[in-house]
Amino acid sequence: MASKPSTEPKDQIPPAGKSLRADARRNRDKLIETAxxxxxxxxxxxxxxxxxxxxxxxxGTLYRHFPTREHLVExxxxxxxxxxxxxxxxxxxxxxxxxxxxEWMHRFVGYIATKRGMxxxxxxxxxxxxxxxxxxxxxxxxxxxxxxxxxVADGSIRADVxxxxxxxxxxxxxxxxxSPEWHDRSRRLVGLLMxxxxxxxxxx
Amino acid sequence: MASKPSTEPKDQIPPAGKSLRADARRNRDKLIETAxxxxxxxxxxxxxxxxxxxxxxxxGTLYRHFPTREHLVExxxxxxxxxxxxxxxxxxxxxxxxxxxxEWMHRFVGYIATKRGMxxxxxxxxxxxxxxxxxxxxxxxxxxxxxxxxxVADGSIRADVxxxxxxxxxxxxxxxxxSPEWHDRSRRLVGLLMxxxxxxxxxx
DNA sequence: AGATTAAACGGAGGCGCCTCCGTTTATTAT
DNA sequence: ATAATAAACGGAGGCGCCTCCGTTTAATCT
Numbered sequence: 001m002a003s004k005p006s007t008e009p010k011d012q013i014p015p016a017g018k019s020l021r022a023d024a025r026r027n028r029d030k031l032i033e034t035a036x037x038x039x040x041x042x043x044x045x046x047x048x049x050x051x052x053x054x055x056x057x058x059x060g061t062l063y064r065h066f067p068t069r070e071h072l073v074e075x076x077x078x079x080x081x082x083x084x085x086x087x088x089x090x091x092x093x094x095x096x097x098x099x100x101x102x103e104w105m106h107r108f109v110g111y112i113a114t115k116r117g118m119x120x121x122x123x124x125x126x127x128x129x130x131x132x133x134x135x136x137x138x139x140x141x142x143x144x145x146x147x148x149x150x151x152v153a154d155g156s157i158r159a160d161v162x163x164x165x166x167x168x169x170x171x172x173x174x175x176x177x178x179s180p181e182w183h184d185r186s187r188r189l190v191g192l193l194m195x196x197x198x199x200x201x202x203x204x
Numbered sequence: 205m206a207s208k209p210s211t212e213p214k215d216q217i218p219p220a221g222k223s224l225r226a227d228a229r230r231n232r233d234k235l236i237e238t239a240x241x242x243x244x245x246x247x248x249x250x251x252x253x254x255x256x257x258x259x260x261x262x263x264g265t266l267y268r269h270f271p272t273r274e275h276l277v278e279x280x281x282x283x284x285x286x287x288x289x290x291x292x293x294x295x296x297x298x299x300x301x302x303x304x305x306x307e308w309m310h311r312f313v314g315y316i317a318t319k320r321g322m323x324x325x326x327x328x329x330x331x332x333x334x335x336x337x338x339x340x341x342x343x344x345x346x347x348x349x350x351x352x353x354x355x356v357a358d359g360s361i362r363a364d365v366x367x368x369x370x371x372x373x374x375x376x377x378x379x380x381x382x383s384p385e386w387h388d389r390s391r392r393l394v395g396l397l398m399x400x401x402x403x404x405x406x407x408x
Numbered sequence: 409a410g411a412t413t414a415a416a417c418g419g420a421g422g423c424g425c426c427t428c429c430g431t432t433t434a435t436t437a438t
Numbered sequence: 439a440t441a442a443t444a445a446a447c448g449g450a451g452g453c454g455c456c457t458c459c460g461t462t463t464a465a466t467c468t
Binding site: 020021023024027052057058059060061064 | 447448449
Binding site: 024048050063 | 423433
């Protein structure tokens with residue numbers, strides 16, 4: 001069932017768009033998910049063969065989808081920022097506006113933790129590919145601003161809040177040393193911020 | 205004849221100083237020589253195993269002397285600048301002062317050609333390790349100035365020459381495209397410079 | 409001239425990278 | 439349903455990296 005003189009080998013081009021064959025999309029998604037875990041655990045230098053293995057996929061498949069390590073890193077990065085942004089809507093459907101904000105900030109901080117492990121390659125990527133930065137990271141401040149505006153609107157937090165200030169405060173966790181207490185520290189930071197935001201809110 | 209409980213494994217430290225065992229120094233020199241060739245031919249990404257092979261040495265030996273690729277690159281770089289500088293004295297012993305200058309400039313240009321192939325790693329190295337830059341490259345302008353001063357003194361070139369200008373002119377070859385004519389171009393450049401320098405010299 | 413010893417050697421072995429191409433499979437046409 | 443076809447798969451294979459450690463050898467001591 002093979003080696004017939006076909007017209008042209010259309011292989012070797014990474015589409016990534018929408019029109020992928022069902023199995024292709026499945027593998028692609030699994031790879032991104034697995035890679036995200038691996039990068040978080042061992043940094044961006046994690047073995048690509050190992051990632052393929054864990055995703056139950058041949059290395060060939062990995063390389064067809066992501067010709068270089070950087071392609072994979074970028075895909076993971078994009079995926080995670082998107083997930084983070086999408087989570088906002090989802091949370092809003094189940095929680096009060098202030099609890100939504102709080103939970104989302106927790107996730108944002110957790111997300112930053114992941115990026116610390118990837119710092120190496122990621123910095124290079126963001127420097128050389130500013131489109132990527134604008135595309136995905138650009139949405140974060142907007143989402144945060146939206147959540148804050150909502151909570152302000154229904155009176156669960158005070159109105160004199162600059163969302164940029166909050167973002168900066170959260171970003172501070174990026175430079176924390178990653179000791180075992182890191183998780184607790186960042187939790188407290190978010191809690192502290194929320195207390196400050198609720199203080200003197202109309203609804204309180 | 206081995207595995208006796210010796211006092212301490214003194215292995216794994218790259219000395220590079222003077223007090224090497226005879227065989228160690230021999231291998232080290234051979235490695236640098238071979239690596240210089242390999243880097244010139246294939247860039248700094250050349251296979252280290254191949255370099256070891258060509259030098260008739262085990263990879264272990266290569267890695268003992270040069271723990272990382274960068275260590276080897278640096279050693280090659282240092283070695284070549286030194287050779288270039290030393291060549292000045294040697295040439296001066298056999299040639300007239302203006303011919304010495306001319307020949308040395310030819311070598312300098314040839315040396316630059318080599319560095320073009322190494323550009324990748326070398327730039328990083330020179331940026332991060334400014335001591336290296338000062339140490340070795342710093343001597344080049346001094347040597348050139350010396351050769352010019354000598355030729356001026358015996359009247360074979362004109363006296364109103366700034367050696368820095370000459371250096372800049374030669375450095376221009378660094379940005380030449382490396383076409384097949386590169387060699388001829390740079391030869392002509394040096395010839396042109398010498399003509400300019402000889403013009404109106406007392407001895408002419 | 410041995411004998412001793414620590415420096416130096418060298419290459420096998422384990423792992424990762426990446427490509428190539430024979431085989432499988434989703435999709436399309438009949 | 440069945441056949442045809444191009445997309446996608448996957449893993450063997452070739453190469454490079456680097457470490458570890460048993461063996462060789464230059465230098466030193468007697």
